[in-house]
Amino acid sequence: MTDVVSPAAGISRAKSVRRDIGIKRRYAAERRFRAYGIAALSFGIIFLMLLLWSVVSKGYTAFQQTMITMPVEFSQQIIDPQNERATNPQKLMTANYPVVARNALAKLLNVSVDDRVAARAVGQMLSDGVRVQLRDLVIANPAIIGTTQTVRLLASGDIDSAYKGQIDLDVSQENRKINDQQLGWMTQLSDSGALAKHFNGGIFVNGASSRPEAAGVGVALIGSFYMMLIVLVLALPIGVAASIYLEEFAPKNKFTDLIEVNINNLAAVPSIVYGLLGLAVFVNFMGLPRSASFVGGLVLTLMTLPTIIIATRAALKAVPPSIRAAALGLGASKMQTIFHHVLPLAMPGILTGTIIGLAHALGETAPLLLIGMVAFVANYPTTPLDPSTALPVQIYMWANEAERAFVERTSGAIIILLLFLILMNVGAILLRRRFERRW
Amino acid sequence: MNTSLILLILAIIGIAGYVTGARYSMALVGGISSKLHSRPGYYGSFVAVWAILPAVVILFVWLVASPIYISSSVRGAFPEEVKTQSQAEQGLSYGMITSIARGMNALTGDEIARVENNPVELRAALGAKGVPLAGDPQPFMVKAAAVLNRMTFVSRILMTIVVLAVSIGGAFFAYRQIAPRFRARNRVEKVVLGSLVVASSIAILTTIGIVASMLTEAAHFFTAIPAWEFFFGTVWDPRFAAAGSGGSEGQFGLIPLLLGTLYIGFVAMLFAVPIGLFSAIYMSEYASPKVRSVAKPLLEVLAGIPTIVYGFFALTTVGPFLRDISSQLNGLVTGDYANFIQAQSVLTAGFVMGIMLIPYVSSLSDDIITAVPRALRDGSLGLGATRSETIKKVVLPAALPGIVGALLMTASRAVGETMIVVLAAGVAARLQINPFEPMTTVTVKIVNQLTGDLEFTSPQTLVAFALGITLFAITLCLNIYALYIVRKYREQYE
Numbered sequence: 001m002t003d004v005v006s007p008a009a010g011i012s013r014a015k016s017v018r019r020d021i022g023i024k025r026r027y028a029a030e031r032r033f034r035a036y037g038i039a040a041l042s043f044g045i046i047f048l049m050l051l052l053w054s055v056v057s058k059g060y061t062a063f064q065q066t067m068i069t070m071p072v073e074f075s076q077q078i079i080d081p082q083n084e085r086a087t088n089p090q091k092l093m094t095a096n097y098p099v100v101a102r103n104a105l106a107k108l109l110n111v112s113v114d115d116r117v118a119a120r121a122v123g124q125m126l127s128d129g130v131r132v133q134l135r136d137l138v139i140a141n142p143a144i145i146g147t148t149q150t151v152r153l154l155a156s157g158d159i160d161s162a163y164k165g166q167i168d169l170d171v172s173q174e175n176r177k178i179n180d181q182q183l184g185w186m187t188q189l190s191d192s193g194a195l196a197k198h199f200n201g202g203i204f205v206n207g208a209s210s211r212p213e214a215a216g217v218g219v220a221l222i223g224s225f226y227m228m229l230i231v232l233v234l235a236l237p238i239g240v241a242a243s244i245y246l247e248e249f250a251p252k253n254k255f256t257d258l259i260e261v262n263i264n265n266l267a268a269v270p271s272i273v274y275g276l277l278g279l280a281v282f283v284n285f286m287g288l289p290r291s292a293s294f295v296g297g298l299v300l301t302l303m304t305l306p307t308i309i310i311a312t313r314a315a316l317k318a319v320p321p322s323i324r325a326a327a328l329g330l331g332a333s334k335m336q337t338i339f340h341h342v343l344p345l346a347m348p349g350i351l352t353g354t355i356i357g358l359a360h361a362l363g364e365t366a367p368l369l370l371i372g373m374v375a376f377v378a379n380y381p382t383t384p385l386d387p388s389t390a391l392p393v394q395i396y397m398w399a400n401e402a403e404r405a406f407v408e409r410t411s412g413a414i415i416i417l418l419l420f421l422i423l424m425n426v427g428a429i430l431l432r433r434r435f436e437r438r439w
Numbered sequence: 440m441n442t443s444l445i446l447l448i449l450a451i452i453g454i455a456g457y458v459t460g461a462r463y464s465m466a467l468v469g470g471i472s473s474k475l476h477s478r479p480g481y482y483g484s485f486v487a488v489w490a491i492l493p494a495v496v497i498l499f500v501w502l503v504a505s506p507i508y509i510s511s512s513v514r515g516a517f518p519e520e521v522k523t524q525s526q527a528e529q530g531l532s533y534g535m536i537t538s539i540a541r542g543m544n545a546l547t548g549d550e551i552a553r554v555e556n557n558p559v560e561l562r563a564a565l566g567a568k569g570v571p572l573a574g575d576p577q578p579f580m581v582k583a584a585a586v587l588n589r590m591t592f593v594s595r596i597l598m599t600i601v602v603l604a605v606s607i608g609g610a611f612f613a614y615r616q617i618a619p620r621f622r623a624r625n626r627v628e629k630v631v632l633g634s635l636v637v638a639s640s641i642a643i644l645t646t647i648g649i650v651a652s653m654l655t656e657a658a659h660f661f662t663a664i665p666a667w668e669f670f671f672g673t674v675w676d677p678r679f680a681a682a683g684s685g686g687s688e689g690q691f692g693l694i695p696l697l698l699g700t701l702y703i704g705f706v707a708m709l710f711a712v713p714i715g716l717f718s719a720i721y722m723s724e725y726a727s728p729k730v731r732s733v734a735k736p737l738l739e740v741l742a743g744i745p746t747i748v749y750g751f752f753a754l755t756t757v758g759p760f761l762r763d764i765s766s767q768l769n770g771l772v773t774g775d776y777a778n779f780i781q782a783q784s785v786l787t788a789g790f791v792m793g794i795m796l797i798p799y800v801s802s803l804s805d806d807i808i809t810a811v812p813r814a815l816r817d818g819s820l821g822l823g824a825t826r827s828e829t830i831k832k833v834v835l836p837a838a839l840p841g842i843v844g845a846l847l848m849t850a851s852r853a854v855g856e857t858m859i860v861v862l863a864a865g866v867a868a869r870l871q872i873n874p875f876e877p878m879t880t881v882t883v884k885i886v887n888q889l890t891g892d893l894e895f896t897s898p899q900t901l902v903a904f905a906l907g908i909t910l911f912a913i914t915l916c917l918n919i920y921a922l923y924i925v926r927k928y929r930e931q932y933e
Contacts, residue, residue: 033827037721241638270855276907280652335628363745366857
């Protein structure tokens with residue numbers, strides 16, 4: 001800055017030096033400040049990417065499941081040795097199907113079932129879910145007993161993990177869940193094409209299971225669906241009605257002020273407090289069943305109401321007063337003005353707010369834990385009063401499972417949840433783009 | 440007749456009332472609707488409202504009142520020796536009676552006659568119908584069950600008759616009122632207005648429900664454990680007692696949980712505030728509209744991700760990463776590859792919660808910074824200040840109260856956050872200051888105390904409500920104060 005080359009130039013430069021004093025420093029500070037901003041912004045976005053990547057990279061494999069396709073002999077000897085299925089229908093329900101499957105696999109691998117250690121190792125390669133798979137086949141068509149059918153059966157969770165490369169094979173075989181012999185069989189089966197990955201439809205339809213390979217979010221999806229339905233049916237009309245009153249009719253008095261302050265505060269109450277409310281009022285006081293999606297729906301309704309009310313009021317406020325004046329001028333009553341003119345114009349905004357509120361409710365976990373949605377439910381709930389669980393709660397339960405294969409399931413369930421959320425949010429954005437009017 | 444069928448019939452009567460009301464009003468004026476005071480639909484709606492509203496109110500009152508009445512009269516008819524027993528035992532007997540009654544509905548008349556005087560056979564017969572009994576029923580229970588069934592039956596019939604009669608009577612009454620000068624619209628609009636008022640008072644009811652339910656349950660808790668032991672106790676050790684054994688009270692000190700909550704919240708704010716604030720400043724003051732239109736929604740995606748996903752991220756990615764990196768660092772420095780950061784720790788939970796809070800800080804402060812009037816900026820820039828100087832010396836001081844309000848709101852969210860801390864902070868209630876060790880929070884303990892089957896009367900369960908009311912009070916104070924600051928600040932420019 002102060003390169004005094006010649007004394008003659010020094011005088012004029014000294015003036016400019018004084019005027020420029022600190023300018024470099026100030027510009028450097030300016031650039032630094034700007035860089036902080038960029039860094040902060042990129043930090044947030046990088047972590048968003050990291051989070052999504054960590055979920056997707058862990059979870060995409062959950063949508064494929066290792067299965068073994070093989071001829072299975074439905075031997076009369078094992079399923080129904082005394083031939084009493086005509087008189088005792090229970091017989092087919094309780095028959096020893098795992099042995100049927102194990103024998104078929106042993107035959108495929110040329111292992112003698114008389115070698116009990118080897119036979120057990122073979123049996124461990126198949127999921128415990130084969131019992132249900134084969135039972136359903138036999139009960140649907142008892143005529144297949146005595147014949148040999150080609151069936152696709154679930155491999156066990158450990159085989160599944162190993163086949164997907166999630167088990168570290170450098171560990172000595174005592175310390176891993178699958179031994180070298182099974183690994184050899186697995187390679188043999190996969191070379192012959194019997195063992196392969198297939199699309200895993202089970203994760204969408206199955207209920208809870210302690211076996212990762214047979215666990216799915218089917219019950220949770222239905223539970224969440226019921227809850228969303230209840231939230232929509234209750235929260236949308238109540239929220240819209242409340243907003244119309246507060247925005248259009250309410251006189252400015254203490255009571256209205258109280259409601260306003262209340263709604264703002266309710267929007268900020270921690271969600272777990274709503275769970276406590278639901279437990280104390282709905283379950284304990286009113287005696288509604290625990291674990292029911294009906295109660296969950298009510299709790300989420302109370303939680304979503306403030307969001308919907310705030311969005312609806314904003315949408316109503318955005319309708320210009322000229323619309324109201326025109327309708328009133330033509331002789332419409334106040335009620336007619338609002339229901340025939342203002343409300344339809346505000347509807348896109350209201351629906352957008354509702355969808356965002358619903359998306360929020362769909363991902364909410366904490367209040368549902370308290371009203372007993374943490375339940376092991378294997379059967380589909382037929383009504384909202386039956387025990388059920390919800391998608392985020394299922395994620396929570398799986399996240400607490402110790403088995404490695406459940407990490408993949410959890411991430412898979414998160415992907416499903418995020419897909420639903422993306423779908424809802426994209427719907428909200430499209431709705432806004434399509435119908436939003438600028439006055 | 441069950442309730443949903445009754446509701447369906449009411450709906451049908453209502454629709455029929457609407458159609459006949461509308462038609463009748465038109466017929467009265469010979470099809471010239473201008474002679475009517477209101478449009479025909481309002482006459483129809485008037486009839487429908489009278490057909491449905493009173494009937495539904497009666498239906499719900501009946502549904503709530505009749506079980507209470509029936510239960511008290513059945514309990515009133517208990518034999519004297521049962522009445523002398525404790526309330527809990529009477530409750531058990533009544534529960535048994537209701538299941539016998541339920542089971543007897545499934546039996547045929549012959550079977551009832553056969554098993555009525557034989558408790559053992561009754562139990563077997565009910566078991567076969569899928570109604571298991573806890574013990575052999577006593578003879579008085581069978582009689583009471585029969586009474587219960589009869590009363591329920593009579594009540595159902597009466598309810599159906601009354602409700603349907605009121606519905607039809609209401610519709611008829613309204614129909615008779617229809618006349619060309621009858622102000623149907625005003626009447627209907629009054630009903631609509633009434634329902635709007637009812638809907639908006641639900642917000643008040645929710646708050647009352649929250650406060651009342653938690654206060655009553657917490658009051659039960661404070662009868663077992665003195666309030667000062669809860670609020671000032673430094674040891675959290677609830678000691679789960681086996682159901683019914685009693686005796687072991689445990690210690691319920693709030694302090695370790697509260698400090699854990701505040702510590703984790705503080706760490707979260709440490710990450711969220713600078714990042715969120717700088718993002719907001721960059722987006723509102725520097726970024727081109729194009730960058731802004733991409734970056735703002737991306738940050739808001741962070742706010743849309745459910746917290747359980749953050750919790751899972753902390754549990755499976757951030758926690759193990761911090762643990763491994765700490766053991767590597769330790770190994771490089773001291774040669775001992777022991778990790779000094781636990782996988783579940785204050786740092787893990789705080790860091791991930793901080794990421795979750797970034798969009799709240801940034802969008803709230805973005806709004807506030809944008810609300811600072813243009814003239815202030817122009818004045819500062821015109822006097823030769825650089826942009827960053829303008830921001831630091833003019834915009835931020837002007838926006839400060841609003842930003843403080845926004846930060847308080849964010850802090851209340853951090854305090855109430857549950858799923859991240861449940862998965863990432865650990866469950867050990869400890870009083871310590873090392874951010875690399877696990878601590879626990881109020882919300883984690885609420886979840887822990889209330890999941891699983893517990894007696895609803897033990898202090899182990901009830902403490903959750905005392906914790907809940909504390910949490911509610913803290914967040915309420917933060918929010919009210921934040922709203923107060925934001926409102927006060929806004930007035931300066933408007």
